[in-house]
Amino acid sequence: MTTAKAATARFAHPSAALNSGRDAGEQRFVKSAMARPLLSREDEADLARRWRDDRDEAALHALTEAHMRLVIAVAAKFKRYGLPFSDLIQEGNIGLMKAADRFEPERDVRFSTYVTWWIRSCIQDYVLRNWSIVRTGTTSAQKSLFFNLRRMRARIGDLDGASISPDNREQIARDLRVRERDVETMAMRLGASDRSLNAPVGDGEDSQWQDFLVDDSVAxxxxxxxxxxxxxxxxxxxxxxxxxxxxxxxxxxxxxxxxxxxxxxxxxxxxxxxxxxxxxxxxxxxxxxxxxxxxxxxxxxxxxxxxxx
Structure with missing residues (x-):
């Protein structure tokens, strides 16, 4: 009886069943990826040549599946931005496929070293496009600031709200080689979340935020x-x-x-x-x-x- 009630409570709401199934699917995928054996340098080069020269799909699958654990490891570093972990993994897989298509084994570089850059690049681009409805970080300097500002603030012990003290702002700007104004703007962006204009102003109220926007322009x-x-x-x-x-x-x-x-x-x-x-x-x-x-x-x-x- 207790088991039946627990099951009923768990799946009484459709979203609960969906989230439960999604989490279980992620866990199975991660477990399967981590169980894949690692490849030696020679095996990586052989599989890469077979895919590049002969378009051998079996070789491509073997090469990419062996590095799924790397995708998961890189994606886990971006979980703090609040985006679905499964989506981060999907974007990392895109980077993995791009790397497999461009890898040149003759350069005597491990595929795992080469693919890490592509995985991180695709995930970073996805985060920048989807973290907010307002595009954040369009230049290389702004991207670096977006992904390193929290780490820099944590290192100097300045994590109290969106505002940064002038001295810390100057230090961060100098270390990341950006303008102090950009540091302040990015800190404010990271310290605030998107808010829908259709969201209610308070609990139990019919008024929406858009009701309080004033248009001063001429009709x-x-x-x-x-x-x-x-x-x-x-x-x-x-x-x-x-x-x-x-x-x-x-x-x-x-x-x-x-x-x-x-x-x-x-x-x-x-x-x-x-x-x-x-x-x-x-x-x-x-x-x-x-x-x-x-x-x-x-x-x-x-x-x-x-x-x-």
Whole structure:
């Protein structure tokens, strides 16, 4: 009876059965891989040649299966990043296959030495791509910082939270040959986890984190309306200005349509007339503009087509 209840409790939930089966499968795989006999240098070279020269799949299987234990050993070092161990092993197997395809036995290097780099490279790339929804470490320096920062902080005894003391930050940056700013940024990234915007704010609450995000930008419909109105006003004003004489157009543009606006005295010196004459021409030109715009759109001052004096 007790055994039946235990079995019922263990498999009452589908995810429990799935996780149990997955863990058992991992254990069987690891046990099988660790039981494989090691290869001698001569056997490694012979199997590698048979695969490279004759595409002998049996030789490839023998070569890779003998080094599965190495994949497991390397993958175990990356378990602390919170990714499924089985996925780490799968990525390591990809590196193992790549190494088998590129290995050159004539170089007198053990396959186990050569394959370790490929296994670690594939697993590291997988961790960087999947540790967070935000890509972390795109340069070689950032990758080195990502995988070595925890170790460096542990060595100097600075593991209290995401913040690093200035002295320790300087030491880590010097040892890893990166900028102090990069050390601080990476420490903050490693000290925080991804959070879904759809996650509830608290237990028993309906509010989600996305409900508290504020968008300060202009609403799209208002932006389109403002742009359309601005283009229409510019068209009307341009048509009205075209009816002025060249001198009137010059004075209106310099006085009213520039950011600073030229003075009457400056325009008088440019045109060779008095500043009072410039004022008179400007006044007459504004009257013409108002008359033309009133006929087209109504009061131009209310429409914002002519700035108030």
């Amino acid at each position: 799209p419909e208002i932006e389109v309306m403002d742009r359309t109105d601005s283009e229409r006003r510019s068209l009307w004003l341009g048509q009205a200005i075209d009816d002025l004489s060249p001198r009137e157009q010059f004075i209106i543009r310099e006085r009213r349509l520039t950011e600073d606006g030229s003075t009457l005295e400056t325009l008088g010196q440019t045109l060779g007339i008095s500043k009072e004459r410039v004022r008179q021409i400007e006044s007459a030109a504004l009257s013409k503009l108002r008359s033309n715009l009133c006929a087209a759109v109504g009061d131009p001052y209310e429409a914002g087509l002519i700035p108030n004096a």
